[in-house]
Amino acid sequence: LQKVPAVLLDGRKIADGILNDVKDKVSSIDDSIKFAIILVGNDESSNIFIRMKQKACERVGVETDLHKLEEDVDKGEIISLIKTLNNDKNTHGIIVQLPLPKPLDENKILGEISPLKDVDGLTPHNIGNLLLGNEMIVPATVEAVVTLLENTNINLEGKDVVIINRSNLIGKPLSMILTKKSATVSLCHTKTNDLASHVKRADIIITATGTPQFLTGDMIKGGSIVIDIGCMKFEGKTCGDVDFETVSQKTSYITPVPGGVGPLTVAFTIRNVLRCFELQKSQTMNTEK
Numbered sequence: 351l352q353k354v355p356a357v358l359l360d361g362r363k364i365a366d367g368i369l370n371d372v373k374d375k376v377s378s379i380d381d382s383i384k385f386a387i388i389l390v391g392n393d394e395s396s397n398i399f400i401r402m403k404q405k406a407c408e409r410v411g412v413e414t415d416l417h418k419l420e421e422d423v424d425k426g427e428i429i430s431l432i433k434t435l436n437n438d439k440n441t442h443g444i445i446v447q448l449p450l451p452k453p454l455d456e457n458k459i460l461g462e463i464s465p466l467k468d469v470d471g472l473t474p475h476n477i478g479n480l481l482l483g484n485e486m487i488v489p490a491t492v493e494a495v496v497t498l499l500e501n502t503n504i505n506l507e508g509k510d511v512v513i514i515n516r517s518n519l520i521g522k523p524l525s526m527i528l529t530k531k532s533a534t535v536s537l538c539h540t541k542t543n544d545l546a547s548h549v550k551r552a553d554i555i556i557t558a559t560g561t562p563q564f565l566t567g568d569m570i571k572g573g574s575i576v577i578d579i580g581c582m583k584f585e586g587k588t589c590g591d592v593d594f595e596t597v598s599q600k601t602s603y604i605t606p607v608p609g610g611v612g613p614l615t616v617a618f619t620i621r622n623v624l625r626c627f628e629l630q631k632s633q634t635m636n637t638e639k
């Protein structure tokens with residue numbers, strides 16, 4: 351592994367290239383592409399993420415259709431909306447913005463989205479295909495992390511990777527993709543015994559705990575790569591899990607927050623809308639044959 355000083359992995363720059371590419375493809379398509387976003391409640395971070403996705407859609411020429419539902423909405427009402435959108439030929443991509451308010455069954459609701467319109471790639475069909483190594487739609491944050499790692503030119507084969515997060519959205523699918531690339535992956539969480547020893551020996555640390563300053567320089571091995579997925583407000587500023595000042599002294603590569611994983615996640619979300627559109631078109635062509 352490379353030695354210090356740390357190289358900054360600039361997610362904004364890569365995201366720009368992806369969105370330009372999507373824009374070119376969208377402008378070459380005659381149909382208009384529509385992306386439905388379902389927001390339940392009024393979570394501040396969710397509102398920010400949705401605005402970012404809407405802005406990116408505007409930039410590339412994809413129409414957005416925001417459905418705002420009350421915090422105490424009945425599960426049946428959300429499912430009925432999803433079914434309507436599944437059957438709407440003019441809607442090509444659907445997401446339910448996460449997290450959902452606590453009493454709602456996230457898996458049950460996400461499972462209702464048509465796999466061909468599943469922009470977040472979180473339906474059982476798409477997660478199942480990812481597990482089998484036949485990924486059709488990869489969750490955008492996972493694609494973002496993999497792309498950032500590719501930008502370091504590191505050969506992932508045999509590398510010791512620690513992911514601190516075991517959620518369906520991040521840790522689980524990311525561990526499957528990195529395992530497919532022959533990395534040795536440890537999925538860590540609040541019940542992990544001696545997290546410090548896992549982190550200390552890792553070549554690559556990917557953290558998404560949502561705790562500011564969670565990862566500090568003294569915890570990591572010199573020359574490791576640190577990817578910070580965390581994204582929250584702390585003392586009035588947007589920050590991630592990583593204590594950037596101390597960690598960047600020791601890593602070979604590091605992502606900033608903001609400007610690392612976040613913009614790439616948005617870009618890959620919009621690319622997934624285009625992917626859904628293409629999948630639906632190719633299916634229509636196959637059934638017409």
Ligand SMILES: NC(=O)c1ccc[n+]([C@@H]2O[C@H](COP(=O)([O-])OP(=O)(O)OC[C@H]3O[C@@H](n4cnc5c(N)ncnc54)[C@H](OP(=O)(O)O)[C@@H]3O)[C@@H](O)[C@H]2O)c1
Nearest residue numbers: 491515516517539540541558559560579580581611612615
């Ligand atoms: N940049 C982006 O594009 C992007 C996209 C999505 C999410 N995020 C951010 O990523 C963070 C996590 O999101 P999420 O939805 O996955 O949250 P989540 O479901 O709450 O998951 C957090 C994970 O971190 C683990 N964890 C928390 N504190 C820990 C500790 N002290 N030691 C070890 N493990 C710990 C949890 O372990 P347990 O399972 O044991 O509870 C859990 O697996 C948030 O800051 C979110 O805003 C960013």
